Amino acid sequence: MPSYVVTGSSRGLGLGFVQAISNDPTNAVFAVVRSKSSASQLLDFVAKHSHKNVHIIEANNKDAHALQNAADIVSKITGGTLDILINNSALMAHERGGLTLDAFPSPEILEDDLVLYFRTNAVGPIHTINAFLPLLLAGNTKKCIAISTTLGSPKVTNAADFGNYAGYGISKAALNLAIAKYACRFRDQGLLFLSINPGLVKTAQGPKEQVEAFYESRNKINREKNPDFEGAITVERSVGDILAFIDKATIADSGKFVHRDGRDGDSF
Ligand SMILES: NC(=O)c1ccc[n+]([C@@H]2O[C@H](COP(=O)([O-])OP(=O)(O)OC[C@H]3O[C@@H](n4cnc5c(N)ncnc54)[C@H](OP(=O)(O)O)[C@@H]3O)[C@@H](O)[C@H]2O)c1
Structure with a gap:
Protein backbone atom coordinates (compact mmCIF):
# COMPACT_ATOMS: atom_id res chain seq x y z
CA MET A 1 0.00 0.00 0.00
CA PRO A 2 1.82 3.21 -1.15
CA SER A 3 1.98 5.72 1.72
CA TYR A 4 2.06 9.52 1.51
CA VAL A 5 2.51 12.26 4.11
CA VAL A 6 1.13 15.67 3.10
CA THR A 7 1.79 18.68 5.35
CA GLY A 8 -0.42 21.78 5.39
CA SER A 9 -3.41 19.70 4.36
CA SER A 10 -6.15 21.76 6.03
CA VAL A 32 -0.66 16.61 8.70
CA VAL A 33 -2.41 19.75 9.95
CA ARG A 34 -1.33 22.47 12.32
CA SER A 35 -4.59 22.10 14.22
CA LYS A 36 -7.70 19.99 13.66
CA SER A 37 -9.79 22.89 14.97
CA SER A 38 -8.90 24.95 11.88
CA ALA A 39 -9.08 22.06 9.41
CA SER A 40 -12.85 21.88 8.88
CA GLN A 41 -12.59 21.40 5.08
CA LEU A 42 -10.34 18.38 5.58
CA LEU A 43 -12.49 16.93 8.40
CA ASP A 44 -15.62 17.28 6.21
CA PHE A 45 -13.87 15.58 3.29
CA VAL A 46 -12.67 12.68 5.43
CA ALA A 47 -16.08 12.20 7.09
CA LYS A 48 -17.78 11.87 3.68
CA HIS A 49 -14.95 10.02 1.88
CA SER A 50 -15.87 6.53 0.74
CA HIS A 51 -12.39 5.05 1.41
CA LYS A 52 -11.05 4.93 4.95
CA ASN A 53 -7.49 5.66 3.86
CA VAL A 54 -6.89 9.16 5.29
CA HIS A 55 -5.28 9.57 8.74
CA ILE A 56 -5.25 13.08 10.21
CA ILE A 57 -2.29 14.00 12.42
CA GLU A 58 -1.67 17.31 14.22
CA ALA A 59 1.79 18.92 14.12
CA ASN A 60 2.94 22.50 13.80
CA ASN A 61 5.97 22.48 11.53
CA LYS A 62 7.83 24.71 14.00
CA ASP A 63 7.66 21.93 16.62
CA ALA A 64 10.28 19.23 15.94
CA HIS A 65 8.91 17.06 18.77
CA ALA A 66 5.37 17.14 17.40
CA LEU A 67 6.78 16.17 13.99
CA GLN A 68 8.68 13.26 15.54
CA ASN A 69 5.44 12.19 17.20
CA ALA A 70 3.71 12.39 13.79
CA ALA A 71 6.45 10.20 12.27
CA ASP A 72 5.99 7.67 15.12
CA ILE A 73 2.24 7.51 14.42
CA VAL A 74 2.87 6.93 10.70
CA SER A 75 5.52 4.33 11.48
CA LYS A 76 3.14 2.32 13.70
CA ILE A 77 0.56 2.15 10.90
CA THR A 78 2.92 1.46 7.98
CA GLY A 79 5.37 -0.81 9.79
CA GLY A 80 8.23 1.70 9.75
CA THR A 81 8.10 2.95 6.17
CA LEU A 82 6.93 5.94 4.13
CA ASP A 83 6.95 6.17 0.33
CA ILE A 84 6.43 9.88 -0.43
CA LEU A 85 6.65 12.99 1.77
CA ILE A 86 5.10 16.18 0.36
CA ASN A 87 6.25 19.26 2.29
CA ASN A 88 3.46 21.62 1.32
CA SER A 89 2.77 23.74 4.43
CA ALA A 90 3.90 27.35 4.23
CA LEU A 91 3.28 30.86 5.39
CA MET A 92 2.31 32.88 2.31
CA ALA A 93 -0.12 35.69 3.14
CA HIS A 94 1.01 38.18 5.77
CA GLU A 95 -0.03 41.77 6.44
CA ARG A 96 3.42 43.04 5.40
CA GLY A 97 4.13 40.21 2.94
CA GLY A 98 3.96 42.48 -0.12
CA LEU A 99 6.60 44.96 1.09
CA THR A 100 10.05 45.43 -0.42
CA LEU A 101 12.96 45.02 2.00
CA ASP A 102 13.45 48.78 2.46
CA ALA A 103 9.80 49.54 3.27
CA PHE A 104 9.31 48.02 6.74
CA PRO A 105 8.21 50.30 9.60
CA SER A 106 11.28 49.38 11.71
CA PRO A 107 14.37 47.13 11.59
CA GLU A 108 12.87 45.04 14.42
CA ILE A 109 9.64 44.39 12.50
CA LEU A 110 11.64 43.56 9.36
CA GLU A 111 13.74 41.05 11.30
CA ASP A 112 10.72 39.49 13.04
CA ASP A 113 8.92 39.02 9.71
CA LEU A 114 11.98 37.58 7.95
CA VAL A 115 12.59 35.13 10.81
CA LEU A 116 8.91 34.11 10.88
CA TYR A 117 8.97 33.29 7.14
CA PHE A 118 12.33 31.51 7.45
CA ARG A 119 11.23 29.38 10.41
CA THR A 120 7.94 28.37 8.82
CA ASN A 121 9.03 27.86 5.22
CA ALA A 122 12.63 26.65 5.53
CA VAL A 123 13.32 25.38 9.06
CA GLY A 124 9.85 23.77 9.36
CA PRO A 125 10.30 21.56 6.27
CA ILE A 126 13.83 20.67 7.46
CA HIS A 127 12.43 19.48 10.83
CA THR A 128 9.73 17.60 8.92
CA ILE A 129 12.20 15.90 6.58
CA ASN A 130 14.48 14.92 9.48
CA ALA A 131 11.57 13.38 11.39
CA PHE A 132 10.47 11.27 8.40
CA LEU A 133 13.93 10.39 6.98
CA PRO A 134 14.23 6.91 8.56
CA LEU A 135 10.78 5.99 7.24
CA LEU A 136 11.53 7.33 3.74
CA LEU A 137 14.82 5.43 3.60
CA ALA A 138 12.96 2.26 4.54
CA GLY A 139 10.21 2.88 1.95
CA ASN A 140 9.94 1.51 -1.58
CA THR A 141 9.46 4.76 -3.53
CA LYS A 142 11.94 7.03 -1.68
CA LYS A 143 10.69 10.47 -2.77
CA CYS A 144 10.72 13.70 -0.74
CA ILE A 145 9.09 16.77 -2.28
CA ALA A 146 9.00 20.43 -1.27
CA ILE A 147 6.37 22.70 -2.76
CA SER A 148 8.25 25.88 -3.58
CA THR A 149 7.77 28.94 -5.77
CA THR A 150 9.50 30.90 -8.51
CA LEU A 151 9.47 33.82 -6.05
CA GLY A 152 12.39 31.92 -4.46
CA SER A 153 14.40 32.05 -7.69
CA PRO A 154 16.86 34.96 -8.12
CA LYS A 155 16.67 34.51 -11.93
CA VAL A 156 12.87 34.72 -12.08
CA THR A 157 12.84 37.55 -9.51
CA ASN A 158 15.12 39.59 -11.78
CA ALA A 159 13.33 38.65 -15.00
CA ALA A 160 9.92 39.49 -13.54
CA ASP A 161 11.15 42.52 -11.55
CA PHE A 162 9.50 41.19 -8.35
CA GLY A 163 11.09 43.30 -5.60
CA ASN A 164 8.23 42.61 -3.22
CA TYR A 165 7.15 39.43 -1.34
CA ALA A 166 10.71 39.52 0.02
CA GLY A 167 10.36 37.48 3.23
CA TYR A 168 8.38 34.74 1.46
CA GLY A 169 10.78 34.62 -1.51
CA ILE A 170 13.91 34.54 0.65
CA SER A 171 12.49 31.70 2.77
CA LYS A 172 11.64 29.64 -0.34
CA ALA A 173 15.11 30.27 -1.84
CA ALA A 174 16.49 28.81 1.41
CA LEU A 175 14.11 25.85 1.07
CA ASN A 176 15.30 25.19 -2.50
CA LEU A 177 18.90 25.11 -1.30
CA ALA A 178 18.00 22.86 1.64
CA ILE A 179 16.49 20.40 -0.85
CA ALA A 180 19.72 20.46 -2.89
CA LYS A 181 21.70 19.80 0.33
CA TYR A 182 19.53 16.77 1.18
CA ALA A 183 19.84 15.53 -2.42
CA CYS A 184 23.65 15.55 -2.13
CA ARG A 185 23.50 13.75 1.21
CA PHE A 186 21.12 10.96 0.18
CA ARG A 187 21.69 10.49 -3.59
CA ASP A 188 23.76 7.35 -3.04
CA GLN A 189 20.93 5.84 -0.97
CA GLY A 190 18.42 6.39 -3.77
CA LEU A 191 16.33 8.94 -1.86
CA LEU A 192 15.10 11.64 -4.28
CA PHE A 193 14.57 15.27 -3.22
CA LEU A 194 12.78 17.81 -5.43
CA SER A 195 11.46 21.38 -5.11
CA ILE A 196 8.42 21.96 -7.31
CA ASN A 197 6.72 25.22 -8.28
CA PRO A 198 2.96 24.52 -8.44
CA GLY A 199 2.10 27.53 -10.67
CA LEU A 200 -0.18 30.37 -9.64
CA VAL A 201 -2.94 28.35 -7.99
CA LYS A 202 -6.39 29.57 -6.96
CA THR A 203 -6.20 28.85 -3.22
CA ALA A 204 -7.01 32.32 -1.85
CA GLN A 205 -10.04 32.34 0.46
CA GLY A 206 -12.76 35.00 0.49
CA PRO A 207 -15.73 36.26 -1.51
CA LYS A 208 -15.70 34.84 -5.07
CA GLU A 209 -15.55 38.20 -6.92
CA GLN A 210 -12.73 39.43 -4.68
CA VAL A 211 -10.75 36.23 -5.24
CA GLU A 212 -11.29 36.34 -9.04
CA ALA A 213 -10.23 40.02 -9.12
CA PHE A 214 -7.08 39.14 -7.17
CA TYR A 215 -6.07 36.43 -9.65
CA GLU A 216 -6.92 38.66 -12.65
CA SER A 217 -4.58 41.32 -11.26
CA ARG A 218 -1.83 38.71 -10.68
CA ASN A 219 -2.30 37.40 -14.25
CA LYS A 220 -2.00 40.94 -15.60
CA ILE A 221 1.20 41.67 -13.66
CA ASN A 222 2.78 38.38 -14.77
CA ARG A 223 1.75 38.81 -18.42
CA GLU A 224 3.32 42.27 -18.56
CA LYS A 225 6.65 40.53 -17.92
CA ASN A 226 5.92 37.25 -19.69
CA PRO A 227 3.15 37.28 -22.35
CA ASP A 228 3.18 33.45 -22.33
CA PHE A 229 2.32 33.27 -18.60
CA GLU A 230 -0.32 30.51 -18.30
CA GLY A 231 -2.50 32.35 -15.76
CA ALA A 232 -3.93 31.18 -12.46
CA ILE A 233 -4.94 27.51 -12.45
CA THR A 234 -7.17 25.30 -10.30
CA VAL A 235 -5.93 23.23 -7.36
CA GLU A 236 -7.01 20.05 -9.20
CA ARG A 237 -4.89 20.87 -12.26
CA SER A 238 -1.81 21.81 -10.24
CA VAL A 239 -2.06 18.75 -7.99
CA GLY A 240 -2.66 16.41 -10.96
CA ASP A 241 0.40 17.73 -12.80
CA ILE A 242 2.61 17.61 -9.70
CA LEU A 243 1.62 14.03 -8.85
CA ALA A 244 2.25 12.98 -12.47
CA PHE A 245 5.71 14.57 -12.35
CA ILE A 246 6.54 13.00 -8.96
CA ASP A 247 5.56 9.65 -10.41
CA LYS A 248 7.98 9.89 -13.32
CA ALA A 249 10.85 11.72 -11.55
CA THR A 250 13.97 9.62 -11.05
CA ILE A 251 17.06 9.95 -8.88
CA ALA A 252 18.69 11.78 -11.83
CA ASP A 253 16.30 14.68 -11.04
CA SER A 254 17.26 14.84 -7.36
CA GLY A 255 18.12 18.29 -6.00
CA LYS A 256 16.43 20.18 -8.82
CA PHE A 257 13.97 23.05 -8.55
CA VAL A 258 11.39 22.55 -11.31
CA HIS A 259 8.02 23.73 -12.58
CA ARG A 260 5.28 21.15 -12.23
CA ASP A 261 5.90 19.93 -15.80
CA GLY A 262 9.58 19.34 -15.02
CA ARG A 263 10.91 22.51 -16.72
CA ASP A 264 13.75 24.32 -14.93
CA GLY A 265 12.17 26.29 -12.06
CA ASP A 266 14.59 29.15 -12.66
CA SER A 267 12.84 29.89 -15.97
CA PHE A 268 9.91 32.33 -15.93
N1 LIG B 1 -1.19 29.16 -4.27
C1 LIG B 1 -0.21 29.54 -5.05
O1 LIG B 1 -0.41 30.28 -6.04
C2 LIG B 1 1.20 29.09 -4.79
C3 LIG B 1 2.18 29.50 -5.70
C4 LIG B 1 3.49 29.08 -5.50
C5 LIG B 1 3.79 28.25 -4.43
N2 LIG B 1 2.80 27.88 -3.56
C6 LIG B 1 3.18 26.99 -2.45
O2 LIG B 1 2.27 25.91 -2.40
C7 LIG B 1 2.09 25.46 -1.05
C8 LIG B 1 0.61 25.47 -0.71
O3 LIG B 1 0.10 26.76 -0.96
P1 LIG B 1 -1.44 27.09 -0.73
O4 LIG B 1 -1.77 28.17 -1.70
O5 LIG B 1 -2.25 25.86 -0.69
O6 LIG B 1 -1.34 27.74 0.73
P2 LIG B 1 -2.50 28.04 1.82
O7 LIG B 1 -3.85 27.89 1.22
O8 LIG B 1 -2.11 29.34 2.45
O9 LIG B 1 -2.27 26.86 2.86
C9 LIG B 1 -1.09 26.82 3.62
C10 LIG B 1 -1.12 25.58 4.48
O10 LIG B 1 0.06 25.58 5.29
C11 LIG B 1 -0.32 25.40 6.66
N3 LIG B 1 0.62 26.03 7.58
C12 LIG B 1 0.98 27.33 7.65
N4 LIG B 1 1.85 27.51 8.66
C13 LIG B 1 2.04 26.28 9.24
C14 LIG B 1 2.83 25.79 10.30
N5 LIG B 1 3.61 26.59 11.03
N6 LIG B 1 2.78 24.46 10.60
C15 LIG B 1 2.02 23.63 9.89
N7 LIG B 1 1.24 24.03 8.86
C16 LIG B 1 1.26 25.34 8.54
C17 LIG B 1 -1.71 26.04 6.74
O11 LIG B 1 -2.38 25.56 7.90
P3 LIG B 1 -3.54 26.40 8.65
O12 LIG B 1 -4.81 26.13 7.87
O13 LIG B 1 -3.54 25.86 10.01
O14 LIG B 1 -3.14 27.85 8.58
C18 LIG B 1 -2.31 25.54 5.43
O15 LIG B 1 -2.73 24.20 5.56
C19 LIG B 1 2.93 26.41 -0.19
O16 LIG B 1 4.17 25.82 0.07
C20 LIG B 1 3.11 27.64 -1.07
O17 LIG B 1 4.27 28.36 -0.76
C21 LIG B 1 1.52 28.28 -3.72
Missing part, protein backbone atom coordinates in the same frame (compact mmCIF):
# COMPACT_ATOMS: atom_id res chain seq x y z
CA ARG A 11 -6.87 23.73 2.85
CA GLY A 12 -5.56 24.82 -0.56
CA LEU A 13 -3.06 22.62 -2.37
CA GLY A 14 -2.49 20.38 0.67
CA LEU A 15 -6.17 19.47 0.83
CA GLY A 16 -6.10 18.96 -2.96
CA PHE A 17 -3.21 16.49 -2.60
CA VAL A 18 -5.07 14.55 0.10
CA GLN A 19 -8.23 14.40 -2.03
CA ALA A 20 -6.41 13.27 -5.18
CA ILE A 21 -4.16 10.71 -3.49
CA SER A 22 -6.91 9.18 -1.33
CA ASN A 23 -9.07 8.70 -4.43
CA ASP A 24 -7.06 5.52 -4.97
CA PRO A 25 -8.16 3.13 -2.19
CA THR A 26 -4.79 1.34 -2.30
CA ASN A 27 -3.01 4.50 -1.08
CA ALA A 28 -2.63 5.46 2.60
CA VAL A 29 -2.56 9.23 3.18
CA PHE A 30 -1.33 10.91 6.35
CA ALA A 31 -2.73 14.43 6.35
Whole structure:
Protein backbone atom coordinates (compact mmCIF):
# COMPACT_ATOMS: atom_id res chain seq x y z
CA MET A 1 0.00 0.00 0.00
CA PRO A 2 1.82 3.21 -1.15
CA SER A 3 1.98 5.72 1.72
CA TYR A 4 2.06 9.52 1.51
CA VAL A 5 2.51 12.26 4.11
CA VAL A 6 1.13 15.67 3.10
CA THR A 7 1.79 18.68 5.35
CA GLY A 8 -0.42 21.78 5.39
CA SER A 9 -3.41 19.70 4.36
CA SER A 10 -6.15 21.76 6.03
CA ARG A 11 -6.87 23.73 2.85
CA GLY A 12 -5.56 24.82 -0.56
CA LEU A 13 -3.06 22.62 -2.37
CA GLY A 14 -2.49 20.38 0.67
CA LEU A 15 -6.17 19.47 0.83
CA GLY A 16 -6.10 18.96 -2.96
CA PHE A 17 -3.21 16.49 -2.60
CA VAL A 18 -5.07 14.55 0.10
CA GLN A 19 -8.23 14.40 -2.03
CA ALA A 20 -6.41 13.27 -5.18
CA ILE A 21 -4.16 10.71 -3.49
CA SER A 22 -6.91 9.18 -1.33
CA ASN A 23 -9.07 8.70 -4.43
CA ASP A 24 -7.06 5.52 -4.97
CA PRO A 25 -8.16 3.13 -2.19
CA THR A 26 -4.79 1.34 -2.30
CA ASN A 27 -3.01 4.50 -1.08
CA ALA A 28 -2.63 5.46 2.60
CA VAL A 29 -2.56 9.23 3.18
CA PHE A 30 -1.33 10.91 6.35
CA ALA A 31 -2.73 14.43 6.35
CA VAL A 32 -0.66 16.61 8.70
CA VAL A 33 -2.41 19.75 9.95
CA ARG A 34 -1.33 22.47 12.32
CA SER A 35 -4.59 22.10 14.22
CA LYS A 36 -7.70 19.99 13.66
CA SER A 37 -9.79 22.89 14.97
CA SER A 38 -8.90 24.95 11.88
CA ALA A 39 -9.08 22.06 9.41
CA SER A 40 -12.85 21.88 8.88
CA GLN A 41 -12.59 21.40 5.08
CA LEU A 42 -10.34 18.38 5.58
CA LEU A 43 -12.49 16.93 8.40
CA ASP A 44 -15.62 17.28 6.21
CA PHE A 45 -13.87 15.58 3.29
CA VAL A 46 -12.67 12.68 5.43
CA ALA A 47 -16.08 12.20 7.09
CA LYS A 48 -17.78 11.87 3.68
CA HIS A 49 -14.95 10.02 1.88
CA SER A 50 -15.87 6.53 0.74
CA HIS A 51 -12.39 5.05 1.41
CA LYS A 52 -11.05 4.93 4.95
CA ASN A 53 -7.49 5.66 3.86
CA VAL A 54 -6.89 9.16 5.29
CA HIS A 55 -5.28 9.57 8.74
CA ILE A 56 -5.25 13.08 10.21
CA ILE A 57 -2.29 14.00 12.42
CA GLU A 58 -1.67 17.31 14.22
CA ALA A 59 1.79 18.92 14.12
CA ASN A 60 2.94 22.50 13.80
CA ASN A 61 5.97 22.48 11.53
CA LYS A 62 7.83 24.71 14.00
CA ASP A 63 7.66 21.93 16.62
CA ALA A 64 10.28 19.23 15.94
CA HIS A 65 8.91 17.06 18.77
CA ALA A 66 5.37 17.14 17.40
CA LEU A 67 6.78 16.17 13.99
CA GLN A 68 8.68 13.26 15.54
CA ASN A 69 5.44 12.19 17.20
CA ALA A 70 3.71 12.39 13.79
CA ALA A 71 6.45 10.20 12.27
CA ASP A 72 5.99 7.67 15.12
CA ILE A 73 2.24 7.51 14.42
CA VAL A 74 2.87 6.93 10.70
CA SER A 75 5.52 4.33 11.48
CA LYS A 76 3.14 2.32 13.70
CA ILE A 77 0.56 2.15 10.90
CA THR A 78 2.92 1.46 7.98
CA GLY A 79 5.37 -0.81 9.79
CA GLY A 80 8.23 1.70 9.75
CA THR A 81 8.10 2.95 6.17
CA LEU A 82 6.93 5.94 4.13
CA ASP A 83 6.95 6.17 0.33
CA ILE A 84 6.43 9.88 -0.43
CA LEU A 85 6.65 12.99 1.77
CA ILE A 86 5.10 16.18 0.36
CA ASN A 87 6.25 19.26 2.29
CA ASN A 88 3.46 21.62 1.32
CA SER A 89 2.77 23.74 4.43
CA ALA A 90 3.90 27.35 4.23
CA LEU A 91 3.28 30.86 5.39
CA MET A 92 2.31 32.88 2.31
CA ALA A 93 -0.12 35.69 3.14
CA HIS A 94 1.01 38.18 5.77
CA GLU A 95 -0.03 41.77 6.44
CA ARG A 96 3.42 43.04 5.40
CA GLY A 97 4.13 40.21 2.94
CA GLY A 98 3.96 42.48 -0.12
CA LEU A 99 6.60 44.96 1.09
CA THR A 100 10.05 45.43 -0.42
CA LEU A 101 12.96 45.02 2.00
CA ASP A 102 13.45 48.78 2.46
CA ALA A 103 9.80 49.54 3.27
CA PHE A 104 9.31 48.02 6.74
CA PRO A 105 8.21 50.30 9.60
CA SER A 106 11.28 49.38 11.71
CA PRO A 107 14.37 47.13 11.59
CA GLU A 108 12.87 45.04 14.42
CA ILE A 109 9.64 44.39 12.50
CA LEU A 110 11.64 43.56 9.36
CA GLU A 111 13.74 41.05 11.30
CA ASP A 112 10.72 39.49 13.04
CA ASP A 113 8.92 39.02 9.71
CA LEU A 114 11.98 37.58 7.95
CA VAL A 115 12.59 35.13 10.81
CA LEU A 116 8.91 34.11 10.88
CA TYR A 117 8.97 33.29 7.14
CA PHE A 118 12.33 31.51 7.45
CA ARG A 119 11.23 29.38 10.41
CA THR A 120 7.94 28.37 8.82
CA ASN A 121 9.03 27.86 5.22
CA ALA A 122 12.63 26.65 5.53
CA VAL A 123 13.32 25.38 9.06
CA GLY A 124 9.85 23.77 9.36
CA PRO A 125 10.30 21.56 6.27
CA ILE A 126 13.83 20.67 7.46
CA HIS A 127 12.43 19.48 10.83
CA THR A 128 9.73 17.60 8.92
CA ILE A 129 12.20 15.90 6.58
CA ASN A 130 14.48 14.92 9.48
CA ALA A 131 11.57 13.38 11.39
CA PHE A 132 10.47 11.27 8.40
CA LEU A 133 13.93 10.39 6.98
CA PRO A 134 14.23 6.91 8.56
CA LEU A 135 10.78 5.99 7.24
CA LEU A 136 11.53 7.33 3.74
CA LEU A 137 14.82 5.43 3.60
CA ALA A 138 12.96 2.26 4.54
CA GLY A 139 10.21 2.88 1.95
CA ASN A 140 9.94 1.51 -1.58
CA THR A 141 9.46 4.76 -3.53
CA LYS A 142 11.94 7.03 -1.68
CA LYS A 143 10.69 10.47 -2.77
CA CYS A 144 10.72 13.70 -0.74
CA ILE A 145 9.09 16.77 -2.28
CA ALA A 146 9.00 20.43 -1.27
CA ILE A 147 6.37 22.70 -2.76
CA SER A 148 8.25 25.88 -3.58
CA THR A 149 7.77 28.94 -5.77
CA THR A 150 9.50 30.90 -8.51
CA LEU A 151 9.47 33.82 -6.05
CA GLY A 152 12.39 31.92 -4.46
CA SER A 153 14.40 32.05 -7.69
CA PRO A 154 16.86 34.96 -8.12
CA LYS A 155 16.67 34.51 -11.93
CA VAL A 156 12.87 34.72 -12.08
CA THR A 157 12.84 37.55 -9.51
CA ASN A 158 15.12 39.59 -11.78
CA ALA A 159 13.33 38.65 -15.00
CA ALA A 160 9.92 39.49 -13.54
CA ASP A 161 11.15 42.52 -11.55
CA PHE A 162 9.50 41.19 -8.35
CA GLY A 163 11.09 43.30 -5.60
CA ASN A 164 8.23 42.61 -3.22
CA TYR A 165 7.15 39.43 -1.34
CA ALA A 166 10.71 39.52 0.02
CA GLY A 167 10.36 37.48 3.23
CA TYR A 168 8.38 34.74 1.46
CA GLY A 169 10.78 34.62 -1.51
CA ILE A 170 13.91 34.54 0.65
CA SER A 171 12.49 31.70 2.77
CA LYS A 172 11.64 29.64 -0.34
CA ALA A 173 15.11 30.27 -1.84
CA ALA A 174 16.49 28.81 1.41
CA LEU A 175 14.11 25.85 1.07
CA ASN A 176 15.30 25.19 -2.50
CA LEU A 177 18.90 25.11 -1.30
CA ALA A 178 18.00 22.86 1.64
CA ILE A 179 16.49 20.40 -0.85
CA ALA A 180 19.72 20.46 -2.89
CA LYS A 181 21.70 19.80 0.33
CA TYR A 182 19.53 16.77 1.18
CA ALA A 183 19.84 15.53 -2.42
CA CYS A 184 23.65 15.55 -2.13
CA ARG A 185 23.50 13.75 1.21
CA PHE A 186 21.12 10.96 0.18
CA ARG A 187 21.69 10.49 -3.59
CA ASP A 188 23.76 7.35 -3.04
CA GLN A 189 20.93 5.84 -0.97
CA GLY A 190 18.42 6.39 -3.77
CA LEU A 191 16.33 8.94 -1.86
CA LEU A 192 15.10 11.64 -4.28
CA PHE A 193 14.57 15.27 -3.22
CA LEU A 194 12.78 17.81 -5.43
CA SER A 195 11.46 21.38 -5.11
CA ILE A 196 8.42 21.96 -7.31
CA ASN A 197 6.72 25.22 -8.28
CA PRO A 198 2.96 24.52 -8.44
CA GLY A 199 2.10 27.53 -10.67
CA LEU A 200 -0.18 30.37 -9.64
CA VAL A 201 -2.94 28.35 -7.99
CA LYS A 202 -6.39 29.57 -6.96
CA THR A 203 -6.20 28.85 -3.22
CA ALA A 204 -7.01 32.32 -1.85
CA GLN A 205 -10.04 32.34 0.46
CA GLY A 206 -12.76 35.00 0.49
CA PRO A 207 -15.73 36.26 -1.51
CA LYS A 208 -15.70 34.84 -5.07
CA GLU A 209 -15.55 38.20 -6.92
CA GLN A 210 -12.73 39.43 -4.68
CA VAL A 211 -10.75 36.23 -5.24
CA GLU A 212 -11.29 36.34 -9.04
CA ALA A 213 -10.23 40.02 -9.12
CA PHE A 214 -7.08 39.14 -7.17
CA TYR A 215 -6.07 36.43 -9.65
CA GLU A 216 -6.92 38.66 -12.65
CA SER A 217 -4.58 41.32 -11.26
CA ARG A 218 -1.83 38.71 -10.68
CA ASN A 219 -2.30 37.40 -14.25
CA LYS A 220 -2.00 40.94 -15.60
CA ILE A 221 1.20 41.67 -13.66
CA ASN A 222 2.78 38.38 -14.77
CA ARG A 223 1.75 38.81 -18.42
CA GLU A 224 3.32 42.27 -18.56
CA LYS A 225 6.65 40.53 -17.92
CA ASN A 226 5.92 37.25 -19.69
CA PRO A 227 3.15 37.28 -22.35
CA ASP A 228 3.18 33.45 -22.33
CA PHE A 229 2.32 33.27 -18.60
CA GLU A 230 -0.32 30.51 -18.30
CA GLY A 231 -2.50 32.35 -15.76
CA ALA A 232 -3.93 31.18 -12.46
CA ILE A 233 -4.94 27.51 -12.45
CA THR A 234 -7.17 25.30 -10.30
CA VAL A 235 -5.93 23.23 -7.36
CA GLU A 236 -7.01 20.05 -9.20
CA ARG A 237 -4.89 20.87 -12.26
CA SER A 238 -1.81 21.81 -10.24
CA VAL A 239 -2.06 18.75 -7.99
CA GLY A 240 -2.66 16.41 -10.96
CA ASP A 241 0.40 17.73 -12.80
CA ILE A 242 2.61 17.61 -9.70
CA LEU A 243 1.62 14.03 -8.85
CA ALA A 244 2.25 12.98 -12.47
CA PHE A 245 5.71 14.57 -12.35
CA ILE A 246 6.54 13.00 -8.96
CA ASP A 247 5.56 9.65 -10.41
CA LYS A 248 7.98 9.89 -13.32
CA ALA A 249 10.85 11.72 -11.55
CA THR A 250 13.97 9.62 -11.05
CA ILE A 251 17.06 9.95 -8.88
CA ALA A 252 18.69 11.78 -11.83
CA ASP A 253 16.30 14.68 -11.04
CA SER A 254 17.26 14.84 -7.36
CA GLY A 255 18.12 18.29 -6.00
CA LYS A 256 16.43 20.18 -8.82
CA PHE A 257 13.97 23.05 -8.55
CA VAL A 258 11.39 22.55 -11.31
CA HIS A 259 8.02 23.73 -12.58
CA ARG A 260 5.28 21.15 -12.23
CA ASP A 261 5.90 19.93 -15.80
CA GLY A 262 9.58 19.34 -15.02
CA ARG A 263 10.91 22.51 -16.72
CA ASP A 264 13.75 24.32 -14.93
CA GLY A 265 12.17 26.29 -12.06
CA ASP A 266 14.59 29.15 -12.66
CA SER A 267 12.84 29.89 -15.97
CA PHE A 268 9.91 32.33 -15.93
N1 LIG B 1 -1.19 29.16 -4.27
C1 LIG B 1 -0.21 29.54 -5.05
O1 LIG B 1 -0.41 30.28 -6.04
C2 LIG B 1 1.20 29.09 -4.79
C3 LIG B 1 2.18 29.50 -5.70
C4 LIG B 1 3.49 29.08 -5.50
C5 LIG B 1 3.79 28.25 -4.43
N2 LIG B 1 2.80 27.88 -3.56
C6 LIG B 1 3.18 26.99 -2.45
O2 LIG B 1 2.27 25.91 -2.40
C7 LIG B 1 2.09 25.46 -1.05
C8 LIG B 1 0.61 25.47 -0.71
O3 LIG B 1 0.10 26.76 -0.96
P1 LIG B 1 -1.44 27.09 -0.73
O4 LIG B 1 -1.77 28.17 -1.70
O5 LIG B 1 -2.25 25.86 -0.69
O6 LIG B 1 -1.34 27.74 0.73
P2 LIG B 1 -2.50 28.04 1.82
O7 LIG B 1 -3.85 27.89 1.22
O8 LIG B 1 -2.11 29.34 2.45
O9 LIG B 1 -2.27 26.86 2.86
C9 LIG B 1 -1.09 26.82 3.62
C10 LIG B 1 -1.12 25.58 4.48
O10 LIG B 1 0.06 25.58 5.29
C11 LIG B 1 -0.32 25.40 6.66
N3 LIG B 1 0.62 26.03 7.58
C12 LIG B 1 0.98 27.33 7.65
N4 LIG B 1 1.85 27.51 8.66
C13 LIG B 1 2.04 26.28 9.24
C14 LIG B 1 2.83 25.79 10.30
N5 LIG B 1 3.61 26.59 11.03
N6 LIG B 1 2.78 24.46 10.60
C15 LIG B 1 2.02 23.63 9.89
N7 LIG B 1 1.24 24.03 8.86
C16 LIG B 1 1.26 25.34 8.54
C17 LIG B 1 -1.71 26.04 6.74
O11 LIG B 1 -2.38 25.56 7.90
P3 LIG B 1 -3.54 26.40 8.65
O12 LIG B 1 -4.81 26.13 7.87
O13 LIG B 1 -3.54 25.86 10.01
O14 LIG B 1 -3.14 27.85 8.58
C18 LIG B 1 -2.31 25.54 5.43
O15 LIG B 1 -2.73 24.20 5.56
C19 LIG B 1 2.93 26.41 -0.19
O16 LIG B 1 4.17 25.82 0.07
C20 LIG B 1 3.11 27.64 -1.07
O17 LIG B 1 4.27 28.36 -0.76
C21 LIG B 1 1.52 28.28 -3.72
